[in-house]
Amino acid sequence: MRLKAEGLAKVYPLPSGGTVDILSDASLTVETGEIVAVQGASGSGKSTLLALLGLLDTPDAGEISIDDACVNRLPDNRRSDLRAKKLGFVFQNYSLLPHLSARENVELPLMHGPRMARSQARAAVLDCLDAVGLAGRADARPRQLSGGEQQRVAIARALVRGPAVVLADEPTGALDTGTADRVLDLLCSVATEAGAALLLVTHDPNVARRADRALFLRDGVLERTSCA
Numbered sequence: 001m002r003l004k005a006e007g008l009a010k011v012y013p014l015p016s017g018g019t020v021d022i023l024s025d026a027s028l029t030v031e032t033g034e035i036v037a038v039q040g041a042s043g044s045g046k047s048t049l050l051a052l053l054g055l056l057d058t059p060d061a062g063e064i065s066i067d068d069a070c071v072n073r074l075p076d077n078r079r080s081d082l083r084a085k086k087l088g089f090v091f092q093n094y095s096l097l098p099h100l101s102a103r104e105n106v107e108l109p110l111m112h113g114p115r116m117a118r119s120q121a122r123a124a125v126l127d128c129l130d131a132v133g134l135a136g137r138a139d140a141r142p143r144q145l146s147g148g149e150q151q152r153v154a155i156a157r158a159l160v161r162g163p164a165v166v167l168a169d170e171p172t173g174a175l176d177t178g179t180a181d182r183v184l185d186l187l188c189s190v191a192t193e194a195g196a197a198l199l200l201v202t203h204d205p206n207v208a209r210r211a212d213r214a215l216f217l218r219d220g221v222l223e224r225t226s227c228a
C-alpha cells in the first residue's frame with residue numbers, strides 16, 4: 001500500500017482579509033512498513049498536511065492517492081469509508097472520550113465503515129489493548145489512566161481496524177521524556193508489526209531520528225532532511 005501526495009496546496013483566509021498559503025507544493029510518499037517523520041516550525045502547516053492526508057480536509061490543489069488511485073476528489077461518504085478502512089489516527093492530546101472506558105474508546109472506529117461481527121469486534125479490541133500492555137485496564141476510564149496509558153489506548157484505537165497507514169500528530173508531545181520514549185517505541189513497533197506505515201508529525205528531533213526518513217515542512221514545501 002502506498003499513500004502519495006503530490007503538489008498539495010492549502011490556502012486559508014486571514015481574519016484581516018486576504019489569504020495565506022499554508023501549503024504551496026507539498027509532496028511525499030509513505031509505503032507499507034515505513035516510518036516517515038514530518039518536522040517543521042510551529043504554524044508551518046504540519047497539522048494541516050495531516051488533515052489532508054487523513055482525508056479530513058481537501059486540498060486547494062494537488063492530488064492524494066492510495067495505491068495510485070486519486071482519493072481527494074471522491075465524495076464525502078467514499079472518503080469517510082476509506083478513512084475508516086485504511087487510516088488510523090493518533091493525536092497529541094489522546095482525544096479519548098472521557099465518559100467511555102478504554103475498551104469502549106478502542107471500539108469507536110469499529111462503529112464506522114464496514115461492520116464487524118460483535119464477537120470479532122470484541123476480540124479485535126482486546127487484542128489491541130493487549131498489544132499496548134493494557135488488557136488488564138480495559139474497563140478504566142481515561143481519568144483513571146496516566147498520560148502514557150491514555151496515549152497507549154489512543155494507539156490501540158488507531159490500530160483496531162488494521163489500518164494501512166497510521167497518522168500521528170505529535171503523539172508524544174504531552175508526555176514526559178521517559179514516557180514519551182516508551183510510547184514511541186510501542187507506536188513504532190505495533191504499527192510496523194501490524195504491517196502499517198507510520199507518518200509522524202513532530203517538533204522533536206529525537207522523535208524524527210526514529211524514522212526511516214525525515215521531512216521538513218518549510219514555506220509550504222516538504223524538504224528531505226536525513227536518511228537513517
Ligand SMILES: Nc1ncnc2c1ncn2[C@@H]1O[C@H](COP(=O)(O)OP(=O)(O)OP(=O)(O)O)[C@@H](O)[C@H]1O
Pocket residue numbers: 012013022040041042043044045046047048049
Ligand atoms: N481552518 C483554518 N482557518 C484559518 N487558518 C487556519 C486554519 N487551520 C489552521 N490555520 C492556520 O494555518 C497555519 C498552520 O496551522 P497548522 O496547525 O497546520 O500548523 P502546525 O505546523 O501544525 O503548527 P503547530 O506545530 O504549532 O501545531 C497556522 O497559522 C494556523 O493558524
